[in-house]
Amino acid sequence: MSRRAFMLHSIAAAGVLAASAAPLGVALAQHPAPGASPVDAGKASTAEGDIHIANIEQLEEEARRILPPGRFAFMGPAGDGWTYRENRRAFSDYLLMPRRLQDVAAESIDLRTRLLGLDLSLPVFTAPTGAQGMIHVNAEIPNARGTGQAGALFVASGASSRPMEEIAQATPAPKWFQIYMNRDMAINRWLVQRARAAGYSAIVLTADALGPGQSDEFIRLGRPFPPDFSAGNHDPALGGRGNFRDQRRNLSFNDIGFLREASGLPVVVKGVVHPQDIRECLSAGASCIWVSNHGGRQMDGVPASISLLRRAVDTVEGRVPVVLDSGIRRGIDVIKALSLGATAVAIGRPALWGLAVGGAAGVKGVYSQLATEMRAAMLLMGVAKVSQFNRTHIA
Ligand SMILES: Cc1cc2nc3c(=O)[nH]c(=O)nc-3n(C[C@H](O)[C@H](O)[C@H](O)COP(=O)(O)O)c2cc1C
Numbered sequence: 001m002s003r004r005a006f007m008l009h010s011i012a013a014a015g016v017l018a019a020s021a022a023p024l025g026v027a028l029a030q031h032p033a034p035g036a037s038p039v040d041a042g043k044a045s046t047a048e049g050d051i052h053i054a055n056i057e058q059l060e061e062e063a064r065r066i067l068p069p070g071r072f073a074f075m076g077p078a079g080d081g082w083t084y085r086e087n088r089r090a091f092s093d094y095l096l097m098p099r100r101l102q103d104v105a106a107e108s109i110d111l112r113t114r115l116l117g118l119d120l121s122l123p124v125f126t127a128p129t130g131a132q133g134m135i136h137v138n139a140e141i142p143n144a145r146g147t148g149q150a151g152a153l154f155v156a157s158g159a160s161s162r163p164m165e166e167i168a169q170a171t172p173a174p175k176w177f178q179i180y181m182n183r184d185m186a187i188n189r190w191l192v193q194r195a196r197a198a199g200y201s202a203i204v205l206t207a208d209a210l211g212p213g214q215s216d217e218f219i220r221l222g223r224p225f226p227p228d229f230s231a232g233n234h235d236p237a238l239g240g241r242g243n244f245r246d247q248r249r250n251l252s253f254n255d256i257g258f259l260r261e262a263s264g265l266p267v268v269v270k271g272v273v274h275p276q277d278i279r280e281c282l283s284a285g286a287s288c289i290w291v292s293n294h295g296g297r298q299m300d301g302v303p304a305s306i307s308l309l310r311r312a313v314d315t316v317e318g319r320v321p322v323v324l325d326s327g328i329r330r331g332i333d334v335i336k337a338l339s340l341g342a343t344a345v346a347i348g349r350p351a352l353w354g355l356a357v358g359g360a361a362g363v364k365g366v367y368s369q370l371a372t373e374m375r376a377a378m379l380l381m382g383v384a385k386v387s388q389f390n391r392t393h394i395a
Pocket residue numbers: 014015074075076087127128129130131157158159178206209270292293294295296297325326327328346347348349350
């Protein structure tokens with residue numbers, strides 16, 4: 001396979017994930033329909049600067065305006081988008097129960113959070129999203145930098161456009177590395193050992209992305225990946241084998257022990273929701289459970305993450321932290337998740353929209369928007385510290 005063909009194949013995993021070992025060229029040839037040609041990928045954003053928004057949803061509209069259609073569609077939902085919409089709607093199933101006369105001063109409101117031994121400025125962090133070169137010319141670098149400037153944890157995707165070492169250098173703040181398992185266990189070992197050497201403090205095993213995660217709109221537009229696209233963590237010296245070219249889809253609970261042993265780091269399992277699976281992850285040594293449906297980008301027709309959080313927290317019984325993503329757009333969404341028992345929540349698309357609209361400053365702006373909303377809501381909830389939220393704060 002030529003270098004370019006390999007790279008095109010590799011980026012399929014960037015949230016697209018090669019469905020089989022067949023070269024992506026084959027998949028590309030199937031879309032769009034014969035005779036049609038893919039839309040021009042256009043250019044990724046070069047933006048760098050403060051964002052001016054009153055809420056995160058306005059940022060989505062700004063990002064849609066800035067990015068070429070195919071690049072925006074790259075972030076789209078799977079199938080009919082039912083789960084994607086449900087991820088937002090289901091927050092309305094939980095209403096907040098404020099406490100009054102609690103003698104909470106605005107200055108005393110404290111968003112600091114501890115997660116797996118890390119001290120974080122707030123209980124929100126950046127979820128792994130692959131191929132950020134689709135969004136910004138500097139790909140993951142400004143996202144990591146803006147996240148770090150906010151004092152938040154950055155999770156680098158195994159399918160990043162830039163090498164994990166470069167991403168790590170962009171921020172002194174805490175980082176985790178997310179892996180898509182390769183069929184070759186030596187490559188998995190090599191990846192997690194690189195992550196440890198680069199300063200990542202945990203490995204995230206994504207359990208809910210085993211095949212293509214493209215939106216209908218992205219497919220309709222012909223999967224417009226730019227021709228010069230590269231896969232950051234692949235080492236061409238490995239002779240054409242990439243970290244996700246041969247993605248292993250038959251994951252098992254044994255992979256948790258393997259990753260722990262190979263990396264010497266705690267393992268977070270992302271995308272497990274069934275109580276039995278959660279119990280097995282804990283028995284296998286998982287250090288954190290991440291309730292997620294991949295932002296509705298993988299399997300349509302599953303419940304919203306927030307709808308499954310309470311059961312996950314009850315299953316875990318405090319043995320390890322539980323984190324949640326999918327649909328977080330408001331400070332009150334964070335507060336609802338904390339009240340149901342999450343230690344922290346992650347944002348995927350909001351960080352990408354911030355990246356598109358303002359680079360590192362845009363990502364930092366997303367965090368300051370969420371922090372401002374959280375502070376205002378905590379004052380009105382009569383709660384000074386994030387660790388004080390509990391189920392009595394849900395009506
Ligand atoms: C464009 C895109 C790419 C993604 N790539 C990855 C990935 O490489 N690894 C992963 O574990 N999750 C990936 N995700 C899922 C996110 O980590 C996260 O679960 C999701 O975006 C959360 O939902 P939200 O976008 O509503 O915040 C991706 C999501 C998007 C939108």
